[in-house]
Amino acid sequence: MTAEDRDKLLLSDTQVPDLFITQYMSSLTGSSIQIYLFMLMNRSSSQGKMNVEKISKKLGMAQSEVEEQLFYLTSAGLLEKAEDGSLFLTDIKAREVDRYIESRKDEGLEMPPQHREKGLETVSRSISDTFFMGRMSYSWQRFIDDCASVYKMDPDVIYSLFNELQERGKLMSKNSRPAEELRAVWSKRGVHTSSELEKVLSDDRKVKECMNAMGKKKRKALDGVDIEYINTWILTYKMEPDVPSFLYSYLRKEKNKENVTFPQMDEILQEWFSHNIHDVDAARDYEMKKLAADRTSSMTAFCGELFRKKLDGMDLAIIDKWANTDCWEEPIVRYAYEVLHKFMSTITLSQVDERLQLWKENGVASVTKAKQFEAELKKKNKEAYQERKTVAASGFGNDVAYMENEYTKDHLDKKEQDSMNLLDELLKDN
Secondary structure (H helix, E strand, O other): OOHHHHHHHHHOOOOOOHHHHHHHHHHOOHHHHHHHHHHHHHHHHOOOOEOHHHHHHHHOOOHHHHHHHHHHHHHOOOEEEOOOOOEEEOOHHHHHHHHHHHHOOOOOOOOOOOOOOOOHHHHHHHHHHHHOOOOOOHHHHHHHHHHHHOOOOOHHHHHHHHHHHHHHOOOEOOEOHHHHHHHHHHHHOOOOOHHHHHHHHHHHHHHHHHHHHHHHHHOOOOOHHHHHHHHHHHHHOOOOOOHHHHHHHHHHHOOOOOOOOHHHHHHHHHHHHHOOOOOHHHHHHHHHHHHHHHHHHHHHHHHHHHHOOOOOHHHHHHHHHHHHHOOOOHHHHHHHHHHHHOOOOOOOHHHHHHHHHHHHHOOOOOHHHHHHHHHHHHHHHHHHHHHHHHHHHHOOOOOOOOOOOOOOHHHHHHHHHHHHHHHHHHHHHO
């Protein structure tokens, strides 16, 4: 730097418009403010035309970053490009003066007529009185104009946007960036009318409810990826907010999963969505039917192999009862088959079912209990048989119940009476 340049810097000043500080600076990045001040200084000192390469070299920024920040300045209305490609700053003071002069042409309005559509004047005045104590800046009026003309939002939607910002604590008189971000979100989700807005706000409430429920289930703060999943479940799959928390509990308790992840849940919720399931009752019924079908299918394959036969309609009905009504497991069915196989060569499903019902009536629900029951039954029948033989040999004694678990006493008495009646008939004939 030469001595002359140093003296010029020491003795010169760069004036920054108050409009820039009050209406624009808070919505800009630090790099874009740095570029604006540099260009403002060069405009004051007549240092020549500005371009991306020159700004990059003087400020030590990458050209890609300079281009990005220049885009922000242009979007904010602070920068323009000449026909030769050179950059120059907009005279924001002159622009605001022109607008003010234009507004004075109609003294009958309480607010300068900045809006391109007359229908916006009422909502603009209402927004100014409600949210800015009647002192809304021109930049907000331009924002309202863009909401209507560019984003095609109805006046009541525009008012609701300001109300939503105030409820979120993000409505600041000198910073429109939160408002621009919310407007972009609503526009992306297709908000133009009050009915469309109500649907979006209802969805947002569902997302928030689901986030709170899942945060409690997971016992941790949800990160950005988790929130994306929840948004997909509520907004894309159209799930009610209590469905994901129900699924989480179902996987933990019914499926015995210690660690339930959001990708695992997403896979199941996609399946439910494909079957038009959106609430807890429908999800519970679907999973119960699916579980019953799985049990029936498994039991059918098992019985086909065990009995080595082609299963008919009656067999399938018995299998469905075992799987879904009696809830028998395959090992106990196999054991019942083995018990009967000791006495008969051909065994049907009906005979196995009778054995299982006998066990059920005696509180037997496992293979271990069934083995104990069969051992006790065998011992009891053996003792009854020995006692009956003793009585028969002696010729007197009380009736002994023989295999009473196989035949009832009435049945045995009837058999004995039938034999006596037959003997009487034979004696009469003689």
